Amino acid sequence: MASEIQKNESAQVPSASAPLTQVNQYGDRSVHANHVENLSINVFENQGSPSVDENGTPYTPLTPTRYDPTTRVIYLGNEEITLPVQLIPQSALKTGELPYINALCEVYAEKINNIVTADTINSLPSRYRKDFANQRMAYYSAESVQRSVREVFADGEQQFKALKQDAFDGISDTYYDDRHASGYDRLRAVLDKITSTTLSKSTLINIAGLIGNLEKKGICHILVNDDVIKSWVNIDE
Template identity: 40%
Template sequence: MDVCFNQILGILKKYWADKDGTAGYDVARKVISLITTEKLQEFKSDTTYKTIFATGPSKIATARILNNLAGVNKFADYIEENISEDGRSNLAQDLKKLTGVPMDRGTVGRVCYNLLVDSLKAGNHLKNNKNKKSPLKKSEEKKIDVRSGIHQYISYVRDKEEIEVDGVSFKVSAHLMNDELEVVRTLPYCHALFEAYSAKGKQKITAENIEDSEYKSYFEREKEWFNEAAWYERSLRDTVVDFDNQYDLLKQDVYEGIEPVYHDEDFGTDGMKRLKKVHQQVVVLQLDRSNLKNIDNILGNDTKEGLCHVLVNDGKIKSWVKVDYDEVI
């Protein structure tokens, strides 16, 4: 799908009915305001938006947009509320004809948002862009390209331990068991948990006494969640094209989503309460920055909760108890 940002704007303009204007530059201005979290100061003049509508945003402008994405809901809700059902049906048909991506009037807002963002990420932001997507390297020919628009569907089938892509199956690793070796308890996320249990209880919890402590069941549950995240990484690393970059984007999305809760001073040194609230926050995050979002049925709540422990192993989170409220990670 070599589709340019401004090509999508051109199709949107056909169905646009906005009180702030329906000219090409009005559409460009409104779309950018809907897909970003703040008004970008460098995008002020009508001339700028005329250029964006005609040829797409510059590389610098593209970077600013991608660094301030608002998530899909604001854009999708606008499409739902401001374009009629017939209009959304026709918009879906036109976008499908342009991109080959399946959609209907109920999903066109969300799909269109993904197409806009993916066109920027892929570098297809300029009209007649010559930087076409490069063919896959030989080592990647048997991997799954999870970028939006490449496949009609990508879905994980748990009982088969497979990912199905347009009717073709890719085998993935079996789920990890929870009876891992003792050496796993030396991982940073375990020490962070032991610290939280120790701060809450009456004894110092360590790898040696956790099994005999009142926190055994808590620890078992956290291990299960971590194992889900570890399985997710292990399964997709050898299966998905560009996994490392996309996984980093996913973890960045997780951290930015939980960071306000993590740094909530009301928790004080109550690490267990902080962790509980962080887990409650992470399961409601959409996490749509990474192309891994295009794999259905694989990123469940247990995996999201486990990714919080991965952030500890990575050093992004150092402690659930001792939090530097002035720290910027």
């Protein structure tokens, strides 16, 4: 909303016949009005341009902003920012995936009482192969956001770190609960918990539609890659 500042440029009290002159000022643009009696200046914050660092890179928004997942465009004031990274799971597993994938293999191995490795996942019963595909999709969705915000926002890395910490704070009690019968049960409980957890400590949440349930689940797997979550099965190791 506009804040109105009343000021008189003349030291003398304006005559009753002096008409009211109103000037609108937007953002930090200068207003020049010399020797104008009965002057009213309406000052509007500039909503059209995002806050930027010394290199012109915008900071994450402090107010609600829209994100279109179809076009991957963030509407930041009058600016449109396209997220540059969209990772798609490929059939070949990448080295960077192995920590969270190995943790999932441990879960499936306990469940079927047999050895499971990254190389033998395709031999799992169909329901576990489907579960694995869903977990990879979640991871890739979250990792796409993490890499994109690092590139497009001056504080993107910092804000995604805050998001991860907030997520872990929300799931830690569920993760450490010793009433889970198996690692699979712990994993399911944590993923259920994160989807109902409100994340609020990162300004990335101001970008409506950027962090959905799929990305929340993926953050749990990123926490495994970060070695914050050690194992779904042996949590005391």
